[in-house]
Amino acid sequence: MRAPDIETDGTGQLLISFCNTQPKGFPLGRFDFTREQFAWVGSFGPEIEGATGLCACTSGFYVLLQSKRPMGRDSALGLLGSDLQIHRTVPLDSVRDAHSLIQHEGALLVASTGTNQIIRVCWDGQGLPKEEVFWSAVERTSEDNVHVNSILEYRGDVLVSLFGAKIDGAWDSSNRGEVRNLTTGQVLCDSLRHPHSLFSLEGGVCCLSSLDGRVVQANDSAGQTLWNLPGYVRGVVRDGRFLFVATSRFRQRSRKTGRSRLAPLAMSGCRLHRIDLLSGQIEMRDLSPFGQEIYDLAVLPRPLVRNFPPSREEALLRRITAFDDQHREMVAAYEENAGIRVLYDRELRRLINADQNYAAAAGWLERLLEGDPTNADWQYHYAFCLASLGSDYKKAIVHFERALAGGFSEFWVRYNLASAYLHVNQTEEAEANWNRARELQPEEAGLEQLRLRIESAKKQSADELVRLQTGTIHALLDAGEFEHALEVLGEWRPADTAGLAEREYLLGFSMHMLGREAEAALEHYNAALRLGFDEFWVLYNRGQLLRTVGKHDSALEDLRRACALRPDHTGAAEMLQLCTGRAE
Numbered sequence: 001m002r003a004p005d006i007e008t009d010g011t012g013q014l015l016i017s018f019c020n021t022q023p024k025g026f027p028l029g030r031f032d033f034t035r036e037q038f039a040w041v042g043s044f045g046p047e048i049e050g051a052t053g054l055c056a057c058t059s060g061f062y063v064l065l066q067s068k069r070p071m072g073r074d075s076a077l078g079l080l081g082s083d084l085q086i087h088r089t090v091p092l093d094s095v096r097d098a099h100s101l102i103q104h105e106g107a108l109l110v111a112s113t114g115t116n117q118i119i120r121v122c123w124d125g126q127g128l129p130k131e132e133v134f135w136s137a138v139e140r141t142s143e144d145n146v147h148v149n150s151i152l153e154y155r156g157d158v159l160v161s162l163f164g165a166k167i168d169g170a171w172d173s174s175n176r177g178e179v180r181n182l183t184t185g186q187v188l189c190d191s192l193r194h195p196h197s198l199f200s201l202e203g204g205v206c207c208l209s210s211l212d213g214r215v216v217q218a219n220d221s222a223g224q225t226l227w228n229l230p231g232y233v234r235g236v237v238r239d240g241r242f243l244f245v246a247t248s249r250f251r252q253r254s255r256k257t258g259r260s261r262l263a264p265l266a267m268s269g270c271r272l273h274r275i276d277l278l279s280g281q282i283e284m285r286d287l288s289p290f291g292q293e294i295y296d297l298a299v300l301p302r303p304l305v306r307n308f309p310p311s312r313e314e315a316l317l318r319r320i321t322a323f324d325d326q327h328r329e330m331v332a333a334y335e336e337n338a339g340i341r342v343l344y345d346r347e348l349r350r351l352i353n354a355d356q357n358y359a360a361a362a363g364w365l366e367r368l369l370e371g372d373p374t375n376a377d378w379q380y381h382y383a384f385c386l387a388s389l390g391s392d393y394k395k396a397i398v399h400f401e402r403a404l405a406g407g408f409s410e411f412w413v414r415y416n417l418a419s420a421y422l423h424v425n426q427t428e429e430a431e432a433n434w435n436r437a438r439e440l441q442p443e444e445a446g447l448e449q450l451r452l453r454i455e456s457a458k459k460q461s462a463d464e465l466v467r468l469q470t471g472t473i474h475a476l477l478d479a480g481e482f483e484h485a486l487e488v489l490g491e492w493r494p495a496d497t498a499g500l501a502e503r504e505y506l507l508g509f510s511m512h513m514l515g516r517e518a519e520a521a522l523e524h525y526n527a528a529l530r531l532g533f534d535e536f537w538v539l540y541n542r543g544q545l546l547r548t549v550g551k552h553d554s555a556l557e558d559l560r561r562a563c564a565l566r567p568d569h570t571g572a573a574e575m576l577q578l579c580t581g582r583a584e
Contacts, residue, residue: 012032012033012034012239013030013031013032013033013299013300013305014030014031014032014033014237014239014244014272014297014298014299014300015028015029015030015041015054015061015297015298015299015300016028016029016030016031016235016246016272016287016294016296016297017050017051017052017053017054017063017235017294017295017296017297018050018051018290018291018292018293018294018295019049019050019051019052019066019293019294019295020049020050020066020292020293021049021050021291021292021293022292023046023319023322024045024046024047024048024049024322025044025045025046025047025048025322026040026044026290026291026318026319026322027042027044027048027049027050027051027063027065027066028040028041028042028044028051028063028080029041029290029291029315030084030300030306030308031272031285031287032308033244033272033274033283033285035308036285036312037308037309037311037312038287038290038308038312038315039306039308039309039314039315040315040318041080041084042080042084042085042086043085043086044086046322047067048065048066048067049066049067050065050066050293050295051063051064051065051066051295051296052064052065052066052098052099052100052295052296053098053099053100053101053110053111053295053296054296054297054298055101055102055103055108055298056298056301057079057103059079059081059082059125060079060080060081060082060084060304061079061080061298062077062078062079062080062101062103062108063077063078063079063080063086064076064077064078064098064099064100064101064110065077065078065089066098067089067091074096074097074098074114075091075092075095075096075097075098075110075112076089076090076091076092077089077090077091077092077101077108077110077121077123077129078090079125082303082304084304084306087125088125088126090123090128090129091128092110092119092121092129092131093131094112094115094117094119094131094132094133095110095112095114095115095119095121095131096112096113096114096115097112097113097114097144098110098111098112098113099111099113099148099149099150099295100149100150100151100296101121101151102151102152102153103153104120104153104158106122107120107121107122108120108121108122108123109121109134109151109158111148111149111150111151111160112148113144113147113148113149114143114144115136116136116137116138116144116145116146116148117133117134117135117136117137117148118133118134118135118136118148118151118158118160118182119131119132119133119134120132120133120134134158135158135160135182137162145165145166146162146163146164146165147162147163147164147171148160148161148162149161149162149163149195149196150195150196150197150198150207151198152198152199152200152205154200154205156183157181157182157183157184158181158182158183159179159180159181159182159188159198159205160179160180160182160198161177161178161179161180161192161195161196161197161198161207162177162178162180162195163176163177163194163195164176164177164178164190171194174193174194174211175191175192175193176190176191177190177191177192177193177194177195177209178190178191178192178195179192179195179198179205179207179218187221188205188218188219188220188221189207189216189218189219189220189221189222189223190221190223191221191223192207192209192216192218192223193209193210193211193212194209194210194211194232195207195208195209195210195216195218196208196210196233196234196235197233197234197235197236197296198218199236199237199238201217201238201243204217204218204219205217205218205219206218206226208233208234208235208236208245209223209233210232210233210234211232213228213229213230213231213232213233213247214226214227214228214229214233215227215228215229215233215236215243215245215275227245227275227282229245229247229273229282230247231247231248231249231269231271232247232248232249233245233246233247234246234247234248234293234294234295235248235294235295235296235297236297237297237298237299238277238299239299241276241277241278242274242275242276242277243274243275243277244272244273244274244275244297245272245273245275246270246271246272246273246294246297247269247270247271247272247273247294248270248292248293248294249269249270249288249292249293269286269288270286270287270288270290270291270292270293270294271284271285271286271287271288272284272285272287272294272297289312289316289319290315290316290319345377347364348361348364348365348381351364352381352384352385356388358384358385358388358389359385359389361381361385362382362385362386362389365378365381365382365385366382369382373402374406375406376402376403376404376405376406376407376408377403377408379399379400379402379403379406379408380399380400380403380408380409380412380413382399383395383396383397383398383399383400383402383403383416383420384396384416386399387416387419387420387423390423393420393423393424394424396420397417397420397421397424400413400416400417400420401417404417410436410440411437411440411441411444414433414434414436414437414440415433415434415437415444415446415447415450417429417430417433418430418431418433418434418437418450418454419450419453421433422453422454427454430454431454434447434450434451434454473485473488473489473492473506476488477506477509477510480513482510482513482514483514485506485510486507486510486511486514489503489506489507489510497531497532498532500531501527501528501531501532501533502528502533504524504525504527504528504531504533505524505525505528505533505534505537505538507521507524508521508522508523508524508525508528508541508542508545509521509541511524512525512541512544512545518545518548518549521545522542522545522546522549525538525541525542525545526542529542535561535565536562536565536566536569536572539558539559539561539562539565540558540559540562540569540571540572540575542558543555543556543557543558543559543562543575543576543579544559544575546558547575547578547579552579555579556576556579556580559572559575559576559579560576562576563576
């Protein structure tokens with residue numbers, strides 16, 4: 001890429017937002033890349049779980065905070081002053097799972113990922129904010145369907161990045177991400193893998209394709225790669241001649257589903273990369289001691305620059321101390337709630353086993369899983385209830401898989417997965433799970449009955465496939481589409497002799513009608529006769545083909561036998577008359 005128009009170098013100090021922090025209460029830090037100095041910004045309690053957006057303002061920064069408070073909300077808006085302390089924090093009623101914010105026409109635009117919307121927020125730093133929907137990605141807004149995240153104002157237009165629809169119910173391998181211009185409705189770039197962090201560079205729109213570590217120019221659908229970085233890229237800012245890009249540790253387990261992931265080694269750290277836009281040189285700093293995931297970056301203007309502590313150790317010690325304190329609190333909370341969990345589990349087993357009230361149990365389990373999606377026991381019993389109700393076998397399969405990933409008894413998961421897959425007509429998956437269940441517990445009495453169900457389903461599937469295939473082939477032949485019929489016949493593999501005989505006849509007939517490969521067509525007719533296909537039709541058509549290739553004696557023999565079998569068939573009689581030159 002060509003050299004950019006170099007801006008005046010800034011301070012070189014960055015404000016960094018960390019999301020999904022462990023321990024809680026450490027959402028913001030500042031970092032001097034050159035001196036490798038780090039310090040925490042602000043003072044937060046354990047109710048703040050991270051920061052997912054930064055936006056500069058005249059008095060400092062607006063900050064989006066991940067919070068379970070106040071009043072159960074999960075997103076809050078904070079005002080970071082010039083003293084690098086949070087002066088005010090207000091809940092956002094309309095926003096769920098906030099990701100990114102910008103200033104636009106005297107207000108803030110906030111990405112409400114959990115409702116697939118952009119929310120316009122008016123707030124002067126006093127009282128409560130006024131909120132209204134600015135844009136919705138989909139009609140249904142009760143869950144995160146397309147993962148709306150970063151927002152950018154570009155030449156007066158509002159742009160947004162989003163993941164697109166999930167693949168197999170999860171974001172793990174999503175490749176449907178796009179950059180969309182909300183003002184014009186145009187999709188600038190698609191087929192991205194987890195796009196985040198929209199920004200402009202050299203007069204063009206760029207973003208980060210997080211899952212494959214790319215910095216992408218998003219002005220066209222191809223998405224030209226400008227740089228590749230090792231990690232889950234998210235968070236970008238320019239400071240003069242340098243572009244700073246953050247990479248996060250790849251999550252080992254989904255926050256929403258609890259599903260385990262195999263993280264590539266290159267994605268195991270939390271790092272900050274500095275790209276020199278003149279030379280192309282890239283330098284890296286490791287920030288793993290301070291967090292696992294970076295969400296956003298901003299340049300600290302000179303009035304906000306502060307002296308750093310003498311070393312990074314102070315920031316690290318603060319985090320370690322918080323780990324110890326919060327660990328003790330978590331242990332105490334677990335011990336306090338252990339008895340309550342026993343009561344929950346006892347009541348659930350009564351509803352499921354004794355009362356067989358699967359609807360009531362499913363309602364309980366759905367609410368419980370919102371608080372703890374990693375509980376494999378609840379995942380299994382929720383799936384079992386859905387399957388027993390017969391309401392949503394596909395959803396039951398998803399939760400059985402989560403129970404398996406969480407370590408629930410493999411035999412019972414495989415056994416029930418086999419049954420669930422049967423209900424959605426996926427016999428191969430049903431048989432694979434049955435085979436694994438048999439390996440684990442071959443003596444289980446119910447396995448034989450399940451095997452019979454699978455065999456019956458396989459036979460029905462095979463019979464249905466044969467009906468569909470033969471129907472398609474005959475429709476093509478009736479329409480004179482002999483070339484297409486040959487293609488379909490080439491893929492048809494009948495399981496019985498009658499089907500094989502019909503296939504041979506139809507192959508010969510199609511070649512015959514196309515007027516080519518006469519010898520091969522004759523071989524197919526011969527094979528059809530040997531396998532027992534309707535003798536009249538084979539002889540009738542083979543006789544015509546033999547006459548065409550000049551084998552008159554053989555043609556006469558076939559046509560005479562055909563007329564003997566069906567003396568009422570005028571076509572056979574006429575063909576015999578043509579072949580003999582006289583009426584017979």
